[in-house]
Amino acid sequence: MLAYRKIIFISLLSIAQILLGEEDPQQQKFSDKLDFYFGAIDPAPDPNERTELGHQLFFDTRLSASDKTSCVSCHALSSAGTNRKLVKQQKEEGTFFRDIPTVFNVAQLNLFSWEGKRIMLYEKIHHSLNSKHEMGEGEWEPRLDRLASYQDLFKKAYPEKKMTQETISDALAEYLKQLVTPAPIDDYINGDKKALSVEQLKGLNTFNEMKCASCHTGKNFGGEMVQQMGAIKAWPNKKDLGYFYTTKNEEHKMFFRVSPLRNVILTKPYFHDASSSHLLDAIRKMDEHVAGAGVDKESTIEIYTFLKSLSGELPEKWIDAPVIQK
Ligand code: HEC
Numbered sequence: 001m002l003a004y005r006k007i008i009f010i011s012l013l014s015i016a017q018i019l020l021g022e023e024d025p026q027q028q029k030f031s032d033k034l035d036f037y038f039g040a041i042d043p044a045p046d047p048n049e050r051t052e053l054g055h056q057l058f059f060d061t062r063l064s065a066s067d068k069t070s071c072v073s074c075h076a077l078s079s080a081g082t083n084r085k086l087v088k089q090q091k092e093e094g095t096f097f098r099d100i101p102t103v104f105n106v107a108q109l110n111l112f113s114w115e116g117k118r119i120m121l122y123e124k125i126h127h128s129l130n131s132k133h134e135m136g137e138g139e140w141e142p143r144l145d146r147l148a149s150y151q152d153l154f155k156k157a158y159p160e161k162k163m164t165q166e167t168i169s170d171a172l173a174e175y176l177k178q179l180v181t182p183a184p185i186d187d188y189i190n191g192d193k194k195a196l197s198v199e200q201l202k203g204l205n206t207f208n209e210m211k212c213a214s215c216h217t218g219k220n221f222g223g224e225m226v227q228q229m230g231a232i233k234a235w236p237n238k239k240d241l242g243y244f245y246t247t248k249n250e251e252h253k254m255f256f257r258v259s260p261l262r263n264v265i266l267t268k269p270y271f272h273d274a275s276s277s278h279l280l281d282a283i284r285k286m287d288e289h290v291a292g293a294g295v296d297k298e299s300t301i302e303i304y305t306f307l308k309s310l311s312g313e314l315p316e317k318w319i320d321a322p323v324i325q326k
């Protein structure tokens with residue numbers, strides 16, 4: 001009975017508002033709560049010597065165990081911090097591990113990697129430096145020897161410390177803090193109510209109605225929790241067990257970190273197994289396997305239109321290749 005009364009009340013309210021030409025109350029409500037659900041991007045801190053050093057290291061192949069790969073080989077900065085060509089190639093060669101996540105806006109994450117590790121950014125980078133799927137496993141001495149020309153830069157940036165895996169990770173973290181991409185959604189959250197188009201606002205509302213906003217929370221529209229991939233309908237590929245590797249708890253099999261969605265239009269392919277190569281398809285699959293909210297053709301397009309407002313400006317100065325200390 002109460003529910004009925006509520007529906008009648010809301011309907012009358014909507015009619016009144018349509019007559020008065022006001023915004024739909026539900027929409028108004030959600031778009032007023034964006035600070036609570038998401039929040040505007042943190043601006044990059046002022047760069048310093050560590051930032052410049054990290055910039056060089058990010059582009060330097062000498063940092064890898066093989067002496068052949070650099071961070072930018074996988075996290076291609078002009079391709080939104082990921083490398084879809086490489087993923088395709090890895091799949092063909094049978095060397096594919098996981099889809100390469102972007103390195104833009106990672107400074108504001110609190111969970112890292114598809115496995116949802118609750119660690120600090122420099123700790124994730126330390127892991128990247130030693131992972132066989134990223135910079136390679138093995139002895140550090142040859143790498144530090146190859147990087148000897150950096151000694152002076154390290155002395156300046158870390159007067160009390162030496163060039164070690166720790167200071168290297170720290171300098172890379174300082175560099176990654178510059179890779180932020182402020183987008184129209186941030187202007188909107190910061191009070192510029194014209195920053196989003198009418199269609200994008202409609203899409204934002206649909207994003208909420210279709211339950212997307214219940215998981216894709218935080219400043220990166222994701223990255224704050226782990227959730228089961230296939231909670232509604234089993235995910236066909238069960239090779240990667242995700243969060244289970246972090247906790248070793250049977251109940252966490254097939255749980256993955258909720259993907260951050262900033263710049264998502266540019267970061268294809270999608271999902272941990274890179275199984276979707278178009279965003280419209282990814283939105284549909286999310287609903288089919290995880291959200292179960294009944295997303296139809298129209299709402300898929302509305303959400304897609306909203307997701308475009310999460311694409312931001314790339315920080316030119318920091319994405320270009322620097323001159324490397326030889
Ligand atoms: C061979 C490709 C490759 C290279 C080289 C590589 N990465 Fe990655 N990176 C990945 C993959 C794949 C993941 C996802 C790993 C996972 O989920 O376990 C990842 C994850 C990350 C993440 C976490 C992003 C997130 O959203 O959680 C950061 C940060 C990162 N890498 C930084 C670096 C840095 C810094 C370097 C260089 C020192 C580097 N990577 C080198 C492939 C690579």
Ligand code: HEC
Pocket residue numbers: 207210211212213214215216226227228229256257258259260264267269270271272273282283286287290291293295303
């Ligand atoms: C129950 C939590 C949950 C809900 C609800 C949810 N998602 Fe997700 N989303 C996730 C998880 C977890 C992943 C990572 C899955 C994986 O790849 O294993 C993800 C990944 C994605 C990706 C892929 C991003 C990438 O870079 O690979 C997109 C796009 C996405 N979600 C959009 C949506 C949309 C649109 C909705 C609403 C229809 C939605 N999600 C609802 C949890 C959720």
